[in-house]
Amino acid sequence: MKLRYAGNTHVGMKRGHNEDNLRLVPEENLYIVADGMGGHASGEVASQLAVDTIAEFFIETSKDEDLTWPYKMEKGRSYEENRLGASIKLANLRIFETAKNDPSKHHGMGTTVVALCICGDSIYVGHVGDSRVYRLRGEELHQVTEDHSLLNDYIKMKDLTEEEIENFPHKNVIVRALGMKETVQVDVAREEPRHKDLYLLCSDGLNGMINDATIRAIMLENRDNLEVCIDKLIEAANNNGGTDNTTCVMVEIFKE
Incomplete structure (x- = not known):
């Protein structure tokens, strides 16, 4: 399996600084996007901690397969699913402890995260929050992840109309993020990619x-x-208001 990949981030048209971070780790077939939150640039600290911790965990476990993990294997998940989940849980703990140890600077900081890794013939996606992974297969665009947001919870419970979704008053409220608690639930999904599938984080x-x-x-x-x-994606977001930082990573799959 061969890959093409790219990534970029932009502060947007309204924000004073960029709290998003991305990390491309091609040697581990690992790609990460994180969207931080918190005052005094703490969101930027949280998102940087997230992408760095996940990348470092993958690099360390790749070098030493006998390395002791900070979390037990979850039953029902494969080795790679557990590896991805453990890396995100570890990122959560580091962000939580950083905030706890310096509350004057980092109180309330957190971040969403989405990570995609390729192993063998499978793709694994782990995420917490409302950062997304899409897959373009042929001409069909499919959202792989499910937003951990208040809006999505309401959509599932109440079958909202398009107008109600558009006018929902708390669109930016997320119900799960890294750094909010000492532990976090991580969603991990497995995909079987096809030739020329294009993934967007x-x-x-x-x-x-x-x-x-x-x-x-x-x-x-x-x-x-x-x-x-x-x-072009970032330009379109900025032309439509650009009220937030925008980060995109793309990975294209070529199956021989």
């Missing part, structure tokens, strides 16, 4: 500004150049 600065139809159209039109495709 993004912070909500993208899908909060442009809808899925627009994301799909831009990906279809620009998929031959991933760097240009990402620039």
Whole structure:
């Protein structure tokens, strides 16, 4: 299996600094996006801790398969699913402890995270929060992750109309994030990719500004150049208001 990948982030049109972070770790077939929150640039600290901790855990466990993990294996999950879940749980703990040890600087900081890794013929996606992974297969765009948000909880409970979704007053409220508690529940999904599947990891600065139809159209039109495709997605988000930081990572799969 061969890959193409790219990533970029932009502060947007309204924010004074960028609290998003991304990390590309091609030697581990690992790609990460995190969207931080918290005052005094703490969101940037949290998202940086998240991407670095996850990457470091993968690198260390790759070098030493007998390395003792900070968490027990979860039954019903494969080794790779547990590896990805453990890396995100460890990131959560480090963010929580950093805030706890310096509350004057970092009280209340946290971050969403989404991570994608490729192992063998499978793709694994782990996430906490409302950063997303999309998959473009042929001309069909599919959201792989499920938002851990108040809006999504209401949609599942009450079958909201499109108008009710559009006018929902608490769109930015997330119900799960790294750093809020000492432990966190991590969603992990396994995918079997097909030839030329294109995966997009993004912070909500993208899908909060442009809808899925627009994301799909831009990906279809620009998929031959991933760097240009990402620039076009970010440009579209900024042209539509750019009220948040926007981060995108793309990974394309080529099966031989």
